[in-house]
Amino acid sequence: MARANTTKRAILDAALELAATKGITGTTMDEVAELAGVAKGSLYYNFSSKDQLFEALLQEGVGALADSLRSAKGELRGWDAVDALVTRLLDLIAANAPLAKLMASEIFRTDRAWQETLFALRHDALAVFAEAIDETDAAAGRSGIMASGVFGAVLMSGLEWLVFEPERDRDEVAAAILATLRVR
Amino acid sequence: MARANTTKRAILDAALELAATKGITGTTMDEVAELAGVAKGSLYYNFSSKDQLFEALLQEGVGALADSLRSAKGELRGWDAVDALVTRLLDLIAANAPLAKLMASEIFRTDRAWQETLFALRHDALAVFAEAIDETDAAAGRSGIMASGVFGAVLMSGLEWLVFEPERDRDEVAAAILATLRVR
Numbered sequence: 001m002a003r004a005n006t007t008k009r010a011i012l013d014a015a016l017e018l019a020a021t022k023g024i025t026g027t028t029m030d031e032v033a034e035l036a037g038v039a040k041g042s043l044y045y046n047f048s049s050k051d052q053l054f055e056a057l058l059q060e061g062v063g064a065l066a067d068s069l070r071s072a073k074g075e076l077r078g079w080d081a082v083d084a085l086v087t088r089l090l091d092l093i094a095a096n097a098p099l100a101k102l103m104a105s106e107i108f109r110t111d112r113a114w115q116e117t118l119f120a121l122r123h124d125a126l127a128v129f130a131e132a133i134d135e136t137d138a139a140a141g142r143s144g145i146m147a148s149g150v151f152g153a154v155l156m157s158g159l160e161w162l163v164f165e166p167e168r169d170r171d172e173v174a175a176a177i178l179a180t181l182r183v184r
Numbered sequence: 185m186a187r188a189n190t191t192k193r194a195i196l197d198a199a200l201e202l203a204a205t206k207g208i209t210g211t212t213m214d215e216v217a218e219l220a221g222v223a224k225g226s227l228y229y230n231f232s233s234k235d236q237l238f239e240a241l242l243q244e245g246v247g248a249l250a251d252s253l254r255s256a257k258g259e260l261r262g263w264d265a266v267d268a269l270v271t272r273l274l275d276l277i278a279a280n281a282p283l284a285k286l287m288a289s290e291i292f293r294t295d296r297a298w299q300e301t302l303f304a305l306r307h308d309a310l311a312v313f314a315e316a317i318d319e320t321d322a323a324a325g326r327s328g329i330m331a332s333g334v335f336g337a338v339l340m341s342g343l344e345w346l347v348f349e350p351e352r353d354r355d356e357v358a359a360a361i362l363a364t365l366r367v368r
Contacts, residue, residue, distance in 0.1 A: 023208075025207050104291070105290070105292070107340075108288055145360040153336045153364075156291075156333060156340075157332045160328065176329040179322045180366060
């Protein structure tokens with residue numbers, strides 16, 4: 001079991017690293033096997049196709065994101081919750097920049113085999129933001145659009161920071177994002 | 185000349201339509217030629233490679249975006265300018281959803297032949313937002329991060345609207361985005 005889990009982990013990590021720079025379409029199963037250091041037979045034993053591999057990768061990543069956001073919200077409500085969610089999301093992006101890049105590039109693709117899984121998981125992550133916004137007086141039946149806006153602001157500012165201004169510190173970046181949002 | 189321009193236009197439009205659903209890597213020159221209704225010889229006469237074709241497409245799109253944002257800012261300053269830029273960007277996304285999707289998926293890729301061109305053009309578009317933010321008292325030397333945040337909020341809310349809630353009207357969406365941002 002431990003062995004199988006280690007192999008799966010190595011494959012998922014290799015797939016993420018490749019896809020973050022080359023895109024999913026530009027990544028081949030041969031490259032994944034080589035970078036993971038596993039035989040092709042072992043790769044296909046764990047994931048029967050490239051679609052299945054990337055569905056598992058995105059499912060794991062977006063699932064962990066939604067869980068972490070839910071725990072950051074905890075008992076907080078309204079703008080206090082939005083504030084905590086913004087900071088948590090920024091930390092998650094910083095901790096896993098390749099996954100954040102991949103999500104940014106996949107989030108509006110509509111031709112993928114794993115489209116429905118990704119929509120459902122994406123909805124779970126955004127739902128935590130929408131729930132917090134619904135607890136404010138600004139929601140007015142449009143918390144879905146607003147949740148996307150807050151999420152998009154953090155995702156793009158966070159990647160801007162990591163890719164173009166890595167010398168800034170995290171607190172400064174969090175403060176800059178909160179300064180663009182109607183929080184507090 | 186008119187003929188050449190018409191052919192170029194048909195090729196660029198076909199390339200955008202294909203890439204918006206299949207991604208750039210998933211789009212082939214054969215498919216572009218077929219959808220554009222031009223012979224392959226004519227395609228390669230106009231664009232010597234797929235890289236050159238997509239560089240031209242993104243250059244044209246992001247260039248037009250920066251010009252339109254600059255004209256929306258006009259003589260406006262500070263938050264008034266941010267407000268006008270948010271609304272203009274939303275309208276541009278609605279008018280060209282395939283290009284917006286393509287930009288969202290390419291903006292943080294770092295492995296493209298046209299990377300430097302796209303970085304420079306992206307910078308031109310974000311610079312208009314950064315300039316407006318620099319005219320407020322919230323900038324504090326971090327207008328680059330803040331400009332990305334505002335841009336990301338509009339891009340993601342706008343695509344959320346077009347892809348998932350197309351029944352909403354534009355004014356309602358613009359108001360929802362402005363309600364998430366510290367504008368006014």
